[in-house]
Amino acid sequence: MTPIRPELLDELLAGRSSQDALFGPQGLLKQLTGALVERALKAELGHHLDHERATEGRANRRNGHSSKTLQTEQGPVPLAVPRDREGTFEPQLVKKHQTRIPALDEKILALYARGLSARDIQGHLHELYGTEVSPTLISSVTEAVRDEITAWQNRPLDAVYPVVWLDALFVKVRDEGVVKNKAAYLAIALDRDGHKQVLGLWLESSEGAKMWLRILNELRSRGVQDLLIACCDGLKGFPEAIEATFPQAVVQTCVVHQVRHSLNFVGYAERKSVAADLRAIYTAPNEAGASAALAAFEAKWGARFPMIGPSWRANWSRLVPFLAFPAEIRTMVYTTNAIESLNSSLRKVIKTKGHFPSDESAIKLLYLALRNAEKKWQAAPRNWRQIFNQLVIFFGDRLNP
Numbered sequence: 542m543t544p545i546r547p548e549l550l551d552e553l554l555a556g557r558s559s560q561d562a563l564f565g566p567q568g569l570l571k572q573l574t575g576a577l578v579e580r581a582l583k584a585e586l587g588h589h590l591d592h593e594r595a596t597e598g599r600a601n602r603r604n605g606h607s608s609k610t611l612q613t614e615q616g617p618v619p620l621a622v623p624r625d626r627e628g629t630f631e632p633q634l635v636k637k638h639q640t641r642i643p644a645l646d647e648k649i650l651a652l653y654a655r656g657l658s659a660r661d662i663q664g665h666l667h668e669l670y671g672t673e674v675s676p677t678l679i680s681s682v683t684e685a686v687r688d689e690i691t692a693w694q695n696r697p698l699d700a701v702y703p704v705v706w707l708d709a710l711f712v713k714v715r716d717e718g719v720v721k722n723k724a725a726y727l728a729i730a731l732d733r734d735g736h737k738q739v740l741g742l743w744l745e746s747s748e749g750a751k752m753w754l755r756i757l758n759e760l761r762s763r764g765v766q767d768l769l770i771a772c773c774d775g776l777k778g779f780p781e782a783i784e785a786t787f788p789q790a791v792v793q794t795c796v797v798h799q800v801r802h803s804l805n806f807v808g809y810a811e812r813k814s815v816a817a818d819l820r821a822i823y824t825a826p827n828e829a830g831a832s833a834a835l836a837a838f839e840a841k842w843g844a845r846f847p848m849i850g851p852s853w854r855a856n857w858s859r860l861v862p863f864l865a866f867p868a869e870i871r872t873m874v875y876t877t878n879a880i881e882s883l884n885s886s887l888r889k890v891i892k893t894k895g896h897f898p899s900d901e902s903a904i905k906l907l908y909l910a911l912r913n914a915e916k917k918w919q920a921a922p923r924n925w926r927q928i929f930n931q932l933v934i935f936f937g938d939r940l941n942p
Contacts, residue, residue: 579621581634586623589630601627612640612674649674649682654909655890683905690908694741698760701767701940702730703932704873705740706880707756707783708774709748710887712903713896716746720896724748725887725907726756729880730768733940735921735929737879739911740765744900750778757786769936770862770874774798780859789939794859796823797876803849815842815849822853823875828861866935869928883914 562568586603593599606621624630631637652662659676666674709724716723724747728740740760745752753776768790771783780792800819807815818838825831839850853860863875873879890910897903922928933940 579623582620582632583623585632585634586625586630590625593629599627601625601629609635609640611635646682646685649679650686650909651913653679653683653906654913657893683909686905686909687901690904693908695763698740698763698765699730699732700764701769702732702740702765703929703936703940704731704770704772705729705768706772706877707753707779708877708880708884710884711748712744712891712907713894714744714900714903715896715898716900721746723900723903724752725903726752727880727883728756728760729883731873733929735925737915737918739915742904742907742911744904748776750776750782753779754782754785757782761786767939769932769939770870772874772877772879774877775802775856775859791862792859793862793874794856795875795877796860796863797878799853799856799860803846803852806846806848811845815846818842819849823860825864828864831861831864867931869924870931873928883911886910886914 556562557568590601590603593601602625604624604626606623609620609622611618611620620635622632622635648666649662652665657665659679662679663674663676706729707727709726711722712725713720714723715721724745726741726743726745726748729737730740731737741756743752743756765787768783768787770793771787771790772793772795773779773783774795775798780794783790783792800816800823803819804812804816818834818841821834822831822838825834835850835853843850863871866874887907887910890906891897891903894906897906929940
């Protein structure tokens with residue numbers, strides 16, 4: 542890109558030393574935006590007329606201009622759009638009937654994805670940029686993502702994912718005149734390059750193993766052949782649904798969920814001591830050490846809290862698979878925190894809504910919020926190469942289908 546000459550900058554800035562003179566409603570930045578767009582449109586028309594003369598021998602000419610206002614990030618910018626006499630000119634920089642730039646649409650979507658209502662977005666844009674947009678326009682911009690959601694939800698997926706986290710959160714949706722709690726199912730995966738990505742989003746009336754089975758089969762139909770490690774909560778039938786779809790997957794149920802369930806039986810005064818002894822189980826160096834720690838826990842606390850030990854033993858085969866892995870992998874898979882953290886950010890967005898008028902509106906907002914979240918997931922873990930090599934040792938050729 543050719544740098545702007547300092548002499549030109551000095552000329553533009555002459556006599557403009559305040560922020561308002563540069564960035565205000567009638568400031569240099571706004572004037573410069575309009576002048577540059579108009580100049581580019583004139584150049585477009587000139588190229589169009591030259592092309593017609595050279596290829597068709599037409600004697601088309603300039604024919605004044607029409608006025609329009611373009612809504613931009615700097616606020617409303619009045620433009621003089623050049624015209625040609627025969628009406629064959631179709632500008633590409635600012636198309637006919639276009640009244641806003643794509644960057645403004647992105648701002649609307651970004652604000653909507655943070656839970657702002659159409660009225661809030663309207664006020665925000667007016668306050669910051671002096672841009673007037675109607676609630677109807679905001680609705681049309683957000684509605685335009687429907688096709689994008691459909692394409693995203695049906696896009697092909699990788700053949701194998703080293704780690705996948707599966708969980709659901711609940712949203713309030715009006716259905717047949719009644720506000721109901723519905724389950725928004727989410728699947729997040731770590732790909733072979735160490736990058737997180739959301740595989741899909743589904744909304745159903747409740748959370749259950751049958752729905753998870755349907756989702757997992759949908760992932761297969763979109764190209765997923767293998768999951769190495771699948772992390773989930775303790776929902777009844779959930780691990781079996783994963784194994785029915787991906788028989789080779791190592792299923793790891795969330796240890797933190799198990800700890801929270803255990804502490805539900807404990808009074809406040811003893812909770813800290815019980816939690817410390819439970820910690821000895823899931824921080825053991827291996828399964829044998831964890832089993833010994835559980836036995837010690839039962840010997841100490843079994844009489845006081847008879848429900849905790851049997852609960853751990855009933856879920857033992859799903860709780861301890863992570864202990865076979867090195868520490869770097871353990872920290873990623875022993876809990877569903879990766880997806881719980883995402884769910885927490887989604888709850889902050891949806892709590893301002895009260896309830897959604899339809900399933901479609903809930904999916905739309907959740908998708909845009911997920912799109913925002915994914916922008917922060919660009920970097921792989923710093924030690925990803927080490928983690929990947931460890932996964933290769935454990936899973937071999939399954940990482941290279």
